[in-house]
Amino acid sequence: MxxxxxxxxxxxxxxxxxxxxxxxxxxxxxxxxxxxxxxAIADGGEGTVDSILRKQNGRYETVQVLKPNGGNVQARYGILKNKTAVLEMAAASGLPLVALQDKDVMKATTYGTGQLMKAALDQGCRNLYIGIGGSATNDAGVGMAQALGASFRDRDGKEIGFGGGELERIAEVDLSGMDERLKTTKITVMCDVTNPLYGPEGAAGIYGRQKGATDQQILQLDVGMKHLADLMSEQTKEDNRWEKGAGAAGGLGWGLVVFTGAKLLSGIEAILELVGxxxxxxxxxxxxxxxxxxxxxxxxxxxxxxxxxxxxxxxxxxxxxxxxxxxxxxxxxxxxxxxxxxxxxxxxxxxxxxxxxxxxxxxxxxxxxxxxxxxxxxxxxxxx
Missing domain, CATH: 3.40.50.10350 (Glycerate kinase; domain 1)
Structure with missing residues (x-):
């Protein structure tokens, strides 16, 4: 037997x-x-990198990345066999990285998460598993994409700044400069929430307040994310805004799908896939x-x-x-x-x-x- x-x-x-x-x-x-x-199975939540590395005989790597609201942090991620990396966006763009007095969700960026992904690519990894719980951000993954070479310009052709407060300004999205290695990389997102990108049950509506957003800012973030979703839907002829988990991590779930071709899975689905x-x-x-x-x-x-x-x-x-x-x-x-x-x-x-x-x-x-x-x-x- x-x-x-x-x-x-x-x-x-x-x-x-x-x-x-x-x-x-x-x-x-x-x-x-x-x-x-x-x-031995982890559940895909916080601590997943530690758990998976311990059970799969992986190793840690550390890279300096940008924190959500400025400054740098040493972020860890894990590398397994077969060019597989396990990352947690919270290590680069998490709420605990932001002091209470510095909390500003309108300017908070996922740029550091993109840097973390790039570091894994630099190590030769072509299979990335990314846990996206515990974010300080609500920028729909724009910062992540910027770190990987995407350009988001306003009506005057100028690059926008960081954070969800900038989304309304986007008039042109240029993905031609995205890291070429992404085309041959499988990205799986470990996501345990089912929120859409925006709306009453969306990223800002449900999680904005814990990141410091006021009611007015939540409305502004929603408008910005709808604007960006409309823009990308027209450009790609696909619409992922209502996909379960699109609103995870301030819309990073959506951004990873749209900008990098990632696949959203529940935490346990991703872990079971990872361990075969x-x-x-x-x-x-x-x-x-x-x-x-x-x-x-x-x-x-x-x-x-x-x-x-x-x-x-x-x-x-x-x-x-x-x-x-x-x-x-x-x-x-x-x-x-x-x-x-x-x-x-x-x-x-x-x-x-x-x-x-x-x-x-x-x-x-x-x-x-x-x-x-x-x-x-x-x-x-x-x-x-």
């Missing part, structure tokens, strides 16, 4: 690789001759997943949901081992999980459960695999 173990972490207790190893320990007691593969989960799923006879607590959130773009989409596609049975399981499990089953097992077997404090996870997790894996073995035995008797 081929068994693939692909799990999230048990937050506050074990990281995802440790979870997978303890599940394997328990499962191996029941199926000692099985072949196992382990995939689909190929490994085809190898497996059984897939085991898990997370600290299984509840309704588990089927809303989290690790278990992303895995279940692929196991369902290939008709592979999926079981889950969790620290705990919420009362209503019906939606979990409907999402493609065949059965579940919780580590906790009796009433106890959270502190006690966390302390003994290393003991309880292999036991839980053994219990559920014993049930799997019973099913196999019954199937064999039916076939006789």
């Amino acid at each position: 081929n068994i693939l173990i692909a799990t999230d972490s048990y937050k506050g207790s074990l990281d995802s690789e440790e979870v997978a190893k303890y599940i394997r320990k328990g499962a191996g007691k029941v199926f000692p001759d099985a072949k196992f593969q382990i995939l 989960f689909e190929e490994k799923c085809q190898w497996a006879d059984l897939v085991i997943t898990g997370e600290g607590k299984i509840d309704m959130q588990s089927v809303c773009g989290k690790v278990i949901h992303g895995i279940s989409v692929i196991t369902t596609k290939y008709q592979k049975p999926l079981i889950a081992v969790a620290g705990s399981i919420d009362d209503d499990s019906s939606q979990i089953y409907a999402a493609g999980v065949e059965t579940m097992e919780a580590c906790v077997m009796r009433p106890m404090t959270i502190e006690n459960a966390l302390e003994k996870t290393k003991q309880y997790l292999p036991d839980a894996a053994e219990r559920i695999m014993r049930a799997v073995r019973v099913g196999i035995q019954m199937k064999e008797k039916e076939a006789m």
